[in-house]
Amino acid sequence: MNNLINACTDxxxxxxxxxPLIHNITNYVTVNDCANAILAIGASPIMADDAxxxxxxxxxxxxxxxxxxxxxxxxxxxxxxxxKRANELxxxxxxxxxxxxxxxxxNKTIQEILSQxxxxxxxxxxxxxxxxxxxxxxxxxxDTAKVDEKNDAVVIAKLVxxxxxxxxxxxxxxxxxxxxxxxxxxxxxxxxxxRVTGTGCMTSxxxxxxxxVTNDYYMATVIGIATMGISGEIAFEKTGIIGTGSFHISIIxxxxxxxxxxxxxxxxxxETKN
Amino acid sequence: MNNLINACTDxxxxxxxxxPLIHNITNYVTVNDCANAILAIGASPIMADDAxxxxxxxxxxxxxxxxxxxxxxxxxxxxxxxxKRANELxxxxxxxxxxxxxxxxxNKTIQEILSQxxxxxxxxxxxxxxxxxxxxxxxxxxDTAKVDEKNDAVVIAKLVxxxxxxxxxxxxxxxxxxxxxxxxxxxxxxxxxxRVTGTGCMTSxxxxxxxxVTNDYYMATVIGIATMGISGEIAFEKTGIIGTGSFHISIIxxxxxxxxxxxxxxxxxxETKN
Amino acid sequence: MNNLINACTDxxxxxxxxxPLIHNITNYVTVNDCANAILAIGASPIMADDAxxxxxxxxxxxxxxxxxxxxxxxxxxxxxxxxKRANELxxxxxxxxxxxxxxxxxNKTIQEILSQxxxxxxxxxxxxxxxxxxxxxxxxxxDTAKVDEKNDAVVIAKLVxxxxxxxxxxxxxxxxxxxxxxxxxxxxxxxxxxRVTGTGCMTSxxxxxxxxVTNDYYMATVIGIATMGISGEIAFEKTGIIGTGSFHISIIxxxxxxxxxxxxxxxxxxETKN
Numbered sequence: 136m137n138n139l140i141n142a143c144t145d146x147x148x149x150x151x152x153x154x155p156l157i158h159n160i161t162n163y164v165t166v167n168d169c170a171n172a173i174l175a176i177g178a179s180p181i182m183a184d185d186a187x188x189x190x191x192x193x194x195x196x197x198x199x200x201x202x203x204x205x206x207x208x209x210x211x212x213x214x215x216x217x218x219k220r221a222n223e224l225x226x227x228x229x230x231x232x233x234x235x236x237x238x239x240x241x242n243k244t245i246q247e248i249l250s251q252x253x254x255x256x257x258x259x260x261x262x263x264x265x266x267x268x269x270x271x272x273x274x275x276x277x278d279t280a281k282v283d284e285k286n287d288a289v290v291i292a293k294l295v296x297x298x299x300x301x302x303x304x305x306x307x308x309x310x311x312x313x314x315x316x317x318x319x320x321x322x323x324x325x326x327x328x329x330r331v332t333g334t335g336c337m338t339s340x341x342x343x344x345x346x347x348v349t350n351d352y353y354m355a356t357v358i359g360i361a362t363m364g365i366s367g368e369i370a371f372e373k374t375g376i377i378g379t380g381s382f383h384i385s386i387i388x389x390x391x392x393x394x395x396x397x398x399x400x401x402x403x404x405x406e407t408k409n
Numbered sequence: 410m411n412n413l414i415n416a417c418t419d420x421x422x423x424x425x426x427x428x429p430l431i432h433n434i435t436n437y438v439t440v441n442d443c444a445n446a447i448l449a450i451g452a453s454p455i456m457a458d459d460a461x462x463x464x465x466x467x468x469x470x471x472x473x474x475x476x477x478x479x480x481x482x483x484x485x486x487x488x489x490x491x492x493k494r495a496n497e498l499x500x501x502x503x504x505x506x507x508x509x510x511x512x513x514x515x516n517k518t519i520q521e522i523l524s525q526x527x528x529x530x531x532x533x534x535x536x537x538x539x540x541x542x543x544x545x546x547x548x549x550x551x552d553t554a555k556v557d558e559k560n561d562a563v564v565i566a567k568l569v570x571x572x573x574x575x576x577x578x579x580x581x582x583x584x585x586x587x588x589x590x591x592x593x594x595x596x597x598x599x600x601x602x603x604r605v606t607g608t609g610c611m612t613s614x615x616x617x618x619x620x621x622v623t624n625d626y627y628m629a630t631v632i633g634i635a636t637m638g639i640s641g642e643i644a645f646e647k648t649g650i651i652g653t654g655s656f657h658i659s660i661i662x663x664x665x666x667x668x669x670x671x672x673x674x675x676x677x678x679x680e681t682k683n
Numbered sequence: 684m685n686n687l688i689n690a691c692t693d694x695x696x697x698x699x700x701x702x703p704l705i706h707n708i709t710n711y712v713t714v715n716d717c718a719n720a721i722l723a724i725g726a727s728p729i730m731a732d733d734a735x736x737x738x739x740x741x742x743x744x745x746x747x748x749x750x751x752x753x754x755x756x757x758x759x760x761x762x763x764x765x766x767k768r769a770n771e772l773x774x775x776x777x778x779x780x781x782x783x784x785x786x787x788x789x790n791k792t793i794q795e796i797l798s799q800x801x802x803x804x805x806x807x808x809x810x811x812x813x814x815x816x817x818x819x820x821x822x823x824x825x826d827t828a829k830v831d832e833k834n835d836a837v838v839i840a841k842l843v844x845x846x847x848x849x850x851x852x853x854x855x856x857x858x859x860x861x862x863x864x865x866x867x868x869x870x871x872x873x874x875x876x877x878r879v880t881g882t883g884c885m886t887s888x889x890x891x892x893x894x895x896v897t898n899d900y901y902m903a904t905v906i907g908i909a910t911m912g913i914s915g916e917i918a919f920e921k922t923g924i925i926g927t928g929s930f931h932i933s934i935i936x937x938x939x940x941x942x943x944x945x946x947x948x949x950x951x952x953x954e955t956k957n
Contacts, residue, residue: 436730437711437714438714478730479733480733482733482735508729511743512731512740513736513739514736514739604722604723607715652933652935652937652940653719653722653723654719654931654934654935655936657932657935
């Protein structure tokens with residue numbers, strides 16, 4: 136296990152050293168937080184969503200993060216164009232299926248993206264990823280819905296990972312990451328993270344940042360999710376009692392101060408091959 | 410009067426308990442603040458504005474907040490579609506007529522919404538609501554314009570409430586709320602609230618949150634506006650001297666800590682039936 | 684030199700006194716920060732980008748700031764319509780050429796704006812302005828690229844200022860402002876400003892605020908850039924060690940507290956006519 140955590144800290148150093156450009160086609164609710172989270176972890180964000188420029192922009196970038204939080208006809212086209220170009224150039228593509236299951240438009244868009252673009256990492260909450268697994272989900276907006284208790288997040292993560300040949304991250308009280316074979320569980324995080332909008336979106340942006348400096352997208356997903364969880368814990372310790380506004384800002388503070396020492400001390404990552 | 414304030418605190422508890430989903434079709438300037446204000450008060454935000462999904466999204470929501478701050482052709486259609494569907498399902502619709510009177514597009518859009526959608530609450534500043542009353546207004550952008558001194562906010566609120574059979578909230582130094590018969594005046598708030606963008610938009614988002622748990626939209630409007638006013642006072646006490654950036658964050662902090670005790674201690678609500 | 688700095692403080696007082704309306708057609712990443720920066724310095728922001736209203740909105744405004752950060756087909760039309768109307772009414776137009784050189788769409792849009800609209804101030808980083816000078820630039824997204832070392836920022840600023848008969852501001856470690864004849868260098872600022880998204884966008888919004896109260900756009904650009912630099916220094920002193928989230932908020936705090944005394948004490952402006 137120490138090997139995985141140590142490897143994670145190497146990725147952290149590499150992002151800070153290389154400052155890779157991360158192209159985001161994302162929603163207008165949390166876009167500012169995503170840009171600042173990417174900067175805080177040491178990478179460089181670019182947000183561009185017009186069909187006339189996304190292929191060029193992605194081609195100068197080191198990762199593409201597609202987030203369907205406030206999708207519309209105009210940007211769906213851009214997501215697919217950028218994704219295809221990223222595939223041609225072997226640039227990793229991360230998909231955050233915000234609100235999967237909540238509307239036919241979201242469901243069809245996700246299917247369209249998955250059928251036309253090779254996605255390297257899918258990261259969402261349990262109800263979103265359960266929808267991708269083909270399970271019946273009673274979605275309540277963009278937050279986690281109750282999934283049939285009999286289903287297990289590990290089973291769902293592996294199922295979706297194998298279905299789409301990608302890495303899957305499921306955020307929750309315990310985060311699950313799987314590439315279809317390996318499974319990591321992360322026990323970091325704080326429940327207050329769900330009281331601030333954009334913590335899921337920022338997590339996907341962080342995963343994109345780490346994917347840009349390695350071919351091991353499983354590890355990049357582990358560190359991306361762990362980094363947000365640890366930042367949530369630190370933010371809660373520093374400002375949780377003050378309120379969710381200060382907690383929100385403190386998450387970015389913690390990300391900007393994240394280093395190997397902090398990560399090694401705090402990371403609660405458990406890996407099983409089963 | 411104690412009855413009204415006590416009833417308000419019941420709504421506060423109910424929002425925190427039920428965490429209702431609030432659908433917002435809003436502007437991209439203050440959307441993040443609106444989402445975080447809704448979360449801070451205990452509800453759950455969803456922002457969706459594509460015509461292909463708004464009817465579905467509103468149908469799983471408990472209130473719809475329409476804010477025309479950065480309206481455009483694409484979202485106007487969505488606003489009306491979502492509003493009509495909300496009407497069919499008896500889901501309350503709140504309209505924030507940002508910048509009413511500032512352009513023909515805004516004026517026509519407001520009239521179009523009001524003619525096609527049954528609005529339950531209109532909340533704006535004096536110049537915006539005066540425009541809806543048919544008064545001549547010299548609007549200066551999206552902020553309050555000087556309205557003819559002879560007009561009285563109470564008269565205007567009642568006039569518009571009766572004209573559109575809805576509850577009207579007029580925010581200002583003293584906030585006025587009327588359902589056409591009852592009139593409440595709120596003396597909470599702080600002038601620094603006008604130095605941060607989005608405090609009006611957040612107020613409408615809060616009203617939507619409270620409307621989702623009651624049929625008494627008058628009371629929901631009273632508590633929505635009072636909650637923002639009280640949060641502004643607390644934020645000023647804690648961070649006013651530091652600057653408007655910290656004050657902005659502190660408003661969300663205060664909303665997230667708002668409870669019955671705080672509300673009962675601070676609320677300055679005066680009701681008259683006249 | 685004291686004359687220039689003293690004149691700057693007069694502009695600061697005038698903005699706070701008159702609270703001019705500043706029309707922004709900008710990107711959705713940093714729009715909230717731009718609005719709050721404009722409010723913090725004492726002016727009043729309006730964000731409107733639909734082609735059907737931008738001519739009306741700009742006609743009630745005192746300056747127009749065009750920022751191409753997340754440009755798209757819909758807003759490009761609006762930028763040009765608003766710009767032309769501003770020209771007719773002698774309202775100053777500020778252009779922030781975000782990411783110039785990064786895509787054909789951005790490059791063509793900038794050329795189209797510059798050919799159809801008389802721009803009064805262009806403000807960007809060295810790679811963006813170098814692109815406008817016709818120099819070969821290896822752009823890396825929206826951040827500063829390495830420009831051929833032989834080129835000098837002063838030469839480039841003057842070249843672009845003369846080419847487009849406007850004032851040019853180049854932000855960097857030392858900021859350069861030129862109207863083609865006069866050249867000012869500002870040594871304020873802090874490197875942490877590049878770790879928060881939107882500090883460039885906010886700078887352009889501040890320049891717009893100052894241009895709205897004077898015909899001397901050179902001086903307005905000097906004070907706009909200097910104000911952001913000084914605010915960055917103050918923010919670093921107060922919160923730099925805490926993290927980039929707090930630093931971000933502290934920039935707005937510093938802008939909201941900016942006054943003549945602070946400006947006179949801190950401004951490091953050097954002017955040469957060469």
